């Protein structure tokens with residue numbers, strides 16, 4: 037049974053709770069894991085606090101911290117198949133997709149390993165002859181790392197690697213639906229030589245196991261990836277003790293498509309942008325904003341091709357996309373589609389629950405396209421986080437930018453056009469954290485990831501994603517100290 041990992045030891049939950057993890061593809065039992073409560077969260081926080089305060093990790097020289105991350109990267113590659121299988125069992129996604137995730141995770145550890153190894157402070161010019169000034173980077177301290185189920189280990193890696201590299205200690209709480217790769221990661225961190233107490237793992241439900249992580253005064257920072265509603269709660273919780281917060285929240289990402297774009301490239305990218313991982317991607321291109329003159333040609337073909345995408349479980353070699361994560365999540369997606377239709381959207385394909393064959397055992401939902409959408413519909417401006425593409429049209433560039441920016445979110449967006457000038461102008465005017473030009477989805481660990489607006493606070497990846505886990509500290513040295521003489525009266529009669 038998967039257990040909690042606290043202060044370098046595997047342990048059952050203090051109150052004996054357990055949870056069954058079931059595959060969303062067929063409902064089969066994957067495994068039982070311990071289910072933590074506040075008691076366990078508090079033990080884990082105490083361990084992380086003690087490990088930080090005695091300096092067992094924060095005082096390790098930066099090159100050694102970086103070297104440890106590189107060893108973890110090697111172990112991730114050694115155990116790539118085991119990790120990918122565990123991710124697939126929990127999420128229902130294809131093994132090939134999980135393997136790509138593991139390679140991305142390895143690259144993330146490598147990149148932060150190199151960055152951490154070479155991270156140093158800087159001297160600052162004071163303009164004063166007898167003063168030396170330098171800025172160094174201290175670790176933030178004890179971090180609560182709370183992660184979602186859609187890319188379980190990937191989202192975890194984006195936090196764990198920089199936290200370790202910066203010299204922090206942490207308590208990780210992965211999604212209660214997908215705990216297994218986080219469990220394996222703890223094994224690998226220990227094998228790589230991370231001291232006990234630096235990395236701690238609690239498993240369990242959000243508010244119960246994760247709640248104390250955002251309120252306990254011994255925690256210095258909350259780094260969270262998940263939904264907007266949870267992000268708001270955590271930010272409010274963190275306010276009382278003025279914790280640092282880093283939030284990666286949702287997105288409602290526009291795919292701006294001009295009529296002059298290469299047709300096949302555009303159609304293919306729209307399909308991948310929204311239907312990859314059944315739309316359970318924070319940066320999914322869920323809103324197609326297409327030039328009016330190209331609408332019929334593009335949408336007719338999207339509808340035809342979306343219906344040919346093969347849904348199935350990970351054991352079926354023909355599968356192209358898997359199930360949604362849970363029954364509750366599928367109900368949420370269904371409700372958004374029903375509301376959209378009630379508000380006037382036209383259902384062009386999908387929009388039903390498969391009831392026959394193997395698909396009936398899992399939480400499948402087919403690629404769905406809603407045409408004739410407008411910005412006031414909930415399905416357009418709220419995140420359904422499912423395989424649902426909404427279609428809106430624009431008349432000119434200004435109109436396209438207005439529609440694409442008309443969202444409280446601001447995570448990612450794409451523009452497709454044969455005219456580079458058009459692409460550059462749209463990219464410059466979009467208010468989103470990542471913009472793709474004639475492409476959709478790629479990212480690299482060296483480039484910052486995060487959102488404008490309600491898509492979050494702070495950045496992951498890149499140098500900024502490392503800096504989230506650091507406190508810059510300015511150290512000033514007077515090399516020829518002497519009295520300032522600022523208060524001359526105070527020296528009168530003192531005999532000096």
Ligand code: NAD
Pocket residue numbers: 182183184185186187191209210211212240241242243245246247250261262263264266267269270284285286287317318319419421447486487491492
């Ligand atoms: P969620 O907010 O329901 O849960 C995320 C995590 O928070 C889970 O571990 C959950 O147990 C925990 N949690 C929930 N309530 C909590 C509480 N009160 N206190 C402490 N922890 C709590 O999100 P989800 O459904 O797991 O993930 C989907 C969401 O994640 C989507 O909105 C998606 O856009 C977002 N996401 C964003 C990014 C990004 O990079 N911006 C990446 C992946 C996913």
